[in-house]
Structures are given as structure tokens and as C-alpha cells.
Amino acid sequence: MKNPVERIREKLIGADSQKAILVYSERNRRYFTEFPSDAGALLITAEEAYLLQDFRYEEAAGYSAKNCTVTGFKNFMEKLLELMEKHGVKQVYMEINKLSVAEARKFEKAFGEKGIETVLDETLDNAIKDQRMIKSPEEVKKIEAAQAITDAAFQHILPFIKEGVTERDLALEIEFFMRKNGAENVAFDLIVAAGKNGSQCHAVPSLNTVQKGDFITMDTGAMLDGYHSDMTRTVAFGKVSDEQRKVYETVLQAQLAVIDAVKPGVPCCDMDKIARDIIEKDYPGTFGHGLGHGVGFEIHEWPVFSHRDTTLCAEGMVITDEPGIYLPAQYGVRIEDMLLVTADGCRSLTKSPKELIEL
CATH class of the missing domain: 3.90.230.10 (Creatinase/methionine aminopeptidase superfamily)
Structure with missing residues (x-):
């Protein structure tokens, strides 16, 4: 069986380089990467998966996180947008059941300014649910x-x-x-x-x-x-x-x-x-x-x-x-x-x- 990142990528974005998945919740980040942390995000593109971690967790994640490339940051949103622009992402799926309204608005505004559509429906939540069952x-x-x-x-x-x-x-x-x-x-x-x-x-x-x-x-x-x-x-x-x-x-x-x-x-x-x-x-x-x-x-x-x-x-x-x-x-x-x-x-x-x- 393919690893969890490969399975969710195959289901939602396949080889479409303009699509991406952003896993923001602590529980689902650990499910996909096997690394526990109370902050950060997992960006999955058609080509690569990146676990974004700040200084507190970057070294430890580099030793033990799986199914991803660990990427440090000083400014979370800047690094996230940098990676998305690098891969030509134009649409990103997000977990609406794990986001506050304020967080959703923050992402939608930042992505929109770069011409990236934020998919805030149950598509990603349902796909993760089906996979984890x-x-x-x-x-x-x-x-x-x-x-x-x-x-x-x-x-x-x-x-x-x-x-x-x-x-x-x-x-x-x-x-x-x-x-x-x-x-x-x-x-x-x-x-x-x-x-x-x-x-x-x-x-x-x-x-x-x-x-x-x-x-x-x-x-x-x-x-x-x-x-x-x-x-x-x-x-x-x-x-x-x-x-x-x-x-x-x-x-x-x-x-x-x-x-x-x-x-x-x-x-x-x-x-x-x-x-x-x-x-x-x-x-x-x-x-x-x-x-x-x-x-x-x-x-x-x-x-x-x-x-x-x-x-x-x-x-x-x-x-x-x-x-x-x-x-x-x-x-x-x-x-x-x-x-x-x-x-x-x-x-x-x-x-x-x-x-x-x-x-």
C-alpha cells in the first residue's frame, strides 16, 4: 500500500501541478508525516510534499518526519507562498473542519493576492476521512x-x-x-x-x-x-x-x-x-x-x-x-x-x- 501522502495526492490532485493540498491541523499533520508538533503545515503538491516547521521543531522533524521534505521558515506565510509559486500552484484544498473562520479568511486573503484559489469546502476533509477509515x-x-x-x-x-x-x-x-x-x-x-x-x-x-x-x-x-x-x-x-x-x-x-x-x-x-x-x-x-x-x-x-x-x-x-x-x-x-x-x-x-x- 502506498504511503498516506501518496494516497491523498493520488486521490485529489494526481499529476496536476496547478493543484495542492494544505494540511494545517496538528492531528492530520502527524497522520501524514508521523511527526508530532503543535505548529506548522504540510503542503502537498504534485511533485513534492513539504513539512513546514519553525526553529523549535525543524531539527527534530528532519530526523524523524516521513513522506515529506522538512522545510524551515522564519515567516510562515512567506515560505508557504514561495513554495506554492515555485510549483505553479493555482488552487489549494484546505481542511474546513479544522480551521477557524479567522484562519480561513487569512489564508484566503493571502492566497488570493497571489492569484491562488482557496478551496474551502469539504473536499479535503472527506478525502482524509475516507482514507483514515x-x-x-x-x-x-x-x-x-x-x-x-x-x-x-x-x-x-x-x-x-x-x-x-x-x-x-x-x-x-x-x-x-x-x-x-x-x-x-x-x-x-x-x-x-x-x-x-x-x-x-x-x-x-x-x-x-x-x-x-x-x-x-x-x-x-x-x-x-x-x-x-x-x-x-x-x-x-x-x-x-x-x-x-x-x-x-x-x-x-x-x-x-x-x-x-x-x-x-x-x-x-x-x-x-x-x-x-x-x-x-x-x-x-x-x-x-x-x-x-x-x-x-x-x-x-x-x-x-x-x-x-x-x-x-x-x-x-x-x-x-x-x-x-x-x-x-x-x-x-x-x-x-x-x-x-x-x-x-x-x-x-x-x-x-x-x-x-x-x-
């Missing part, structure tokens, strides 16, 4: 590496779950383990919710303590080389009641049914319906969020398993499968894997066990 084999390996840290963290944390330990202490221990074992960061603010707090699907770890008979829901993920992982497991401290076990088994049934159904060509909304129908039968109104979302260079990407998304599953997509049941002021259960859509079905990138663990 389908992961390359190299991207899948990076997501799997991040998930391996997450799986290891799950095994690590189980002995720490004891009566009286706080949600916050558990979350901190998971984060410390991930960072110590190679993660550059956590993928998002980790969720650890025990007992009654488990009914809040995005609960913030607090000083609430684990008690006998509690479910503990842990939604965790690591970031490695810019790529994210996302996994949720719910475990029990002590023996659970028959009703708690039934809730857990219902969520697991829904989660596994989706794994059995995912394959290229099926609409994302159908996957949501499969899980929702199972849960609604005995627990109506307790599954209030969408089934899942794309994961990759960002923790929430495209497509989504939701009743609103009719996108067809395609080989190379990585999407979470995370049904849940939330009983207010009682407890909650969520089970989440990342699924890679394959040629004839899907493969879970998540290796942690899903049978109910009673500690």
Missing part, C-alpha cells in the same frame, strides 16, 4: 501494539482490586503501568467505576471505594506511535447475585453476536441493531449510547456503529464493539473489543478474557 497493515500493527499494552495492564490491575481501594488509585496504577511499559500516553482519560458509579457510562474515577459484590468497569487504552487502543472489561469483586450475572451474560451475548455478524458490506447501523435488540428484550432503555466507533490515529474516528451511520463495513476498518447495560444507582456492565474488518468477517484485536471474573 481504512487502516494499512502498518497501522493495524501499531494499534495491536497499543492494545498489547492495554491487555497487559488489565492482567496487572486485577490483584490490586481489593476492598477499600479507590477508583482513582486503580486508574493511576493502570496509567503508570502503561507508561512504564512503553505507552507514550494513555489513549484518553481512563474510566474506572465501581458499584453504583458503574451506571454512569463515562464516570470519572473518584474516591469511591470497591466493596464486596461490586462490579468494577474499567475502560482503558494506550497510545503508542500516535495510534490508540480502546478496551472495556467489567469484573466483580466477590460473588455476584443471579441478576448481576444475568446482566453480564446479556451484555456478553450482545457483544459476541456483533462479532459473528461483522463483515464487509454490512451497514454499520445493522451492527448497532443486533446488539440493541438483544439488550432491549429484557433491559429496555438501559443501553443509551452507540455500539462503537472507529479507532486509530484518534480515539474516536469513523465510521461508528450507530443507528444513524449507514456506512458499509469494509476490509481494513477498526471499530469498537462495546454494548452495555446501565442500571441507575445500582451498577453497570460494559464489554468492549476493537474489531478489525477482514476479507470475510472480522478479527478481535483485544485478547483479554471476557468471561465473568469474580475476584
Whole structure:
């Protein structure tokens, strides 16, 4: 598979030397060049791609940025216009979803004075979105590496779950383990919710303590080389009641049914319906969020398993499968894997066990 810069160039400008792409957002710059910085831009022409970086990042970018030529500048706009004039650019596509109105006006004015048309519609945003939905084999390996840290963290944390330990202490221990074992960061603010707090699907770890008979829901993920992982497991401290076990088994049934159904060509909304129908039968109104979302260079990407998304599953997509049941002021259960859509079905990138663990 061609590198990300080659793919977006081929899709939008081909060999047309009068067209160019300007990637201005921090996240998409890193996606195309694998270099993190909080300033600069990536200019892609038919002949060359330039990563414009100021003095703070120029040297580091020269060592590690990929798929581009690193170019320093003292005046950003002057250097950008110089490169565009060098290549005879007359039209440039920009990301409107990542630009403020003020920034868009600034670029449009500067380019217009040089006779360059600024394309401020969704052409570039949609092209990047479509490209990032389908992961390359190299991207899948990076997501799997991040998930391996997450799986290891799950095994690590189980002995720490004891009566009286706080949600916050558990979350901190998971984060410390991930960072110590190679993660550059956590993928998002980790969720650890025990007992009654488990009914809040995005609960913030607090000083609430684990008690006998509690479910503990842990939604965790690591970031490695810019790529994210996302996994949720719910475990029990002590023996659970028959009703708690039934809730857990219902969520697991829904989660596994989706794994059995995912394959290229099926609409994302159908996957949501499969899980929702199972849960609604005995627990109506307790599954209030969408089934899942794309994961990759960002923790929430495209497509989504939701009743609103009719996108067809395609080989190379990585999407979470995370049904849940939330009983207010009682407890909650969520089970989440990342699924890679394959040629004839899907493969879970998540290796942690899903049978109910009673500690």
C-alpha cells in the first residue's frame, strides 16, 4: 500500500501541478508525516510534499518526519507562498473542519493576492476521512501494539482490586503501568467505576471505594506511535447475585453476536441493531449510547456503529464493539473489543478474557 501522502495526492490532485493540498491541523499533520508538533503545515503538491516547521521543531522533524521534505521558515506565510509559486500552484484544498473562520479568511486573503484559489469546502476533509477509515497493515500493527499494552495492564490491575481501594488509585496504577511499559500516553482519560458509579457510562474515577459484590468497569487504552487502543472489561469483586450475572451474560451475548455478524458490506447501523435488540428484550432503555466507533490515529474516528451511520463495513476498518447495560444507582456492565474488518468477517484485536471474573 502506498504511503498516506501518496494516497491523498493520488486521490485529489494526481499529476496536476496547478493543484495542492494544505494540511494545517496538528492531528492530520502527524497522520501524514508521523511527526508530532503543535505548529506548522504540510503542503502537498504534485511533485513534492513539504513539512513546514519553525526553529523549535525543524531539527527534530528532519530526523524523524516521513513522506515529506522538512522545510524551515522564519515567516510562515512567506515560505508557504514561495513554495506554492515555485510549483505553479493555482488552487489549494484546505481542511474546513479544522480551521477557524479567522484562519480561513487569512489564508484566503493571502492566497488570493497571489492569484491562488482557496478551496474551502469539504473536499479535503472527506478525502482524509475516507482514507483514515481504512487502516494499512502498518497501522493495524501499531494499534495491536497499543492494545498489547492495554491487555497487559488489565492482567496487572486485577490483584490490586481489593476492598477499600479507590477508583482513582486503580486508574493511576493502570496509567503508570502503561507508561512504564512503553505507552507514550494513555489513549484518553481512563474510566474506572465501581458499584453504583458503574451506571454512569463515562464516570470519572473518584474516591469511591470497591466493596464486596461490586462490579468494577474499567475502560482503558494506550497510545503508542500516535495510534490508540480502546478496551472495556467489567469484573466483580466477590460473588455476584443471579441478576448481576444475568446482566453480564446479556451484555456478553450482545457483544459476541456483533462479532459473528461483522463483515464487509454490512451497514454499520445493522451492527448497532443486533446488539440493541438483544439488550432491549429484557433491559429496555438501559443501553443509551452507540455500539462503537472507529479507532486509530484518534480515539474516536469513523465510521461508528450507530443507528444513524449507514456506512458499509469494509476490509481494513477498526471499530469498537462495546454494548452495555446501565442500571441507575445500582451498577453497570460494559464489554468492549476493537474489531478489525477482514476479507470475510472480522478479527478481535483485544485478547483479554471476557468471561465473568469474580475476584
